[in-house]
Amino acid sequence: MKFLGFHRIVASLVMAFALVFGSQTAIAQDAAEAIATEQLESVDPAEAADVADPGAVTEGSGAYTPMKPTEGIGMPVDAGLDIQPQFSETGEFAYGLHIGLIWVMVAISLFVLVLMLYTIFRFRRSANPTPSKTSHNTLIEVIWTVVPALILLAIAIPSITLIAKQYEPIPKDAITIKATGYQWYWGYTYPDNGEFEIISNMLDDAEAEARGEPHQLAVDNRMVVPVGVPIRMQITAADVIHSFAVPSLWFKLDAVPGRLNEKILMVEKPGVYYGQCSELCGARHAYMPIAVEALPLEQYNQWVLAQGGTIAGAEETGDLDAELAPLQEPESTVEGAAGAGEFPVENPTT
Incomplete structure (x- = not known):
């Protein structure tokens, strides 16, 4: 018991050290991020845009x-x-596949749910006091191997087609x-x-x-x-x-x-x-x-x-x-918008 108590004391000290050290690290990290953000906001937009060709x-x-x-x-x-609603041919195909897969999942989930409920009711102890000792059923094993494989094959065909559509020549x-x-x-x-x-x-x-x-x-x-x-x-x-x-x-x-x-x-x-x-x-x-x-x-x-x-x-x-061409007002009211422009103003939602 004394040995166990010693371990508890050591564990408590380790946890306290981790909390203190972790909080100090988090504070230091927050301070570093604040300094980095302040430095970023002080950068001249013209310098920030030097990667672009003015x-x-x-x-x-x-x-x-x-x-x-x-x-x-x-x-x-x-x-x-x-x-989101799709406005490209590839997107419409992908959305159709997305809806189709949802219905496949719904069908499989309902089938498994019905099978579980049937099994729970049909083979409950009161209705089936002497359970079967059958360990193998060849037909069932073939069905639960072949049917999932066919479902995956049916899903794979449109999935591969979608990938090909996204990278057509x-x-x-x-x-x-x-x-x-x-x-x-x-x-x-x-x-x-x-x-x-x-x-x-x-x-x-x-x-x-x-x-x-x-x-x-x-x-x-x-x-x-x-x-x-x-x-x-x-x-x-x-x-x-x-x-x-x-x-x-x-x-x-x-x-x-x-x-x-x-x-x-x-x-x-x-x-x-x-x-x-x-x-x-x-x-x-x-x-x-x-x-x-x-x-x-x-x-x-x-x-x-x-x-x-x-x-x-x-x-x-x-x-x-x-x-x-129709007339319009300038696209941006921000002076010097070409290039990096000014950093976004502080967002009240953040």
Whole structure:
């Protein structure tokens, strides 16, 4: 008993030491993070944007009106229980597979529940005082081996098809858009339209509210894409690993420094679709949202011209007229938004 009491004393001392040491470590870590955040907020935005090419940045044009988003479309909703509605062919296929698998799970769960209830009732002690001593049943063993295998095979076929759809060969006539992740904002380059770059920073809550857009998802400059046209999305990063993800378009691809990842994207309907960086990339990871605006091809071409870009063959055919572009206010009220812009203001919700 004395030996056991000694062990209790030692264990109590060890626990007390761990609590004191752990709390001091946590306090030190919090202090270090506070200092790091203060240093980040004191960085000159121009210095923070030195990874981008200032000469390639196009500020908000005076000849483009951002599309109004539709509530509940292309964005998360309060108390949502399902994945977001899909607006790409791959996303619709994936959503169908998702619903199908739910019904498969429901059927299997109900079957197992019924079988358990039947077994509990049928073979209870009062109804079956002398239990069977049978140890093997060849038919049952074959059934519970073959049937699950067939179910897995039925699930594997559409699953492999979905994987193949996400990485189909990109058509040669696809429009190339390069998304580059920076700490902590996105840059969108249009190599097929004159190599101009759009820099996208998160709007603060007040400006997002004024524009009728969701908080922490709205940006000053959106990535604009054409509807119904295959897009060669090239994803990379300039500093650390980021991830370009737009749930309603069933698109997610990592942005790795020194590597150019490619994946096809085709949006079926005009609209505004929101996403976020989905790879922990540092202190401001939560402040680099993605806003994709899908426009009909003609309006997309007008937007490109409004940004100072070019359309292949437009001069020869005379199909486009930059004067047709609608007027608008500047896209961002933040001075010097091109580049990293200012750090987001303190969010009252955080």
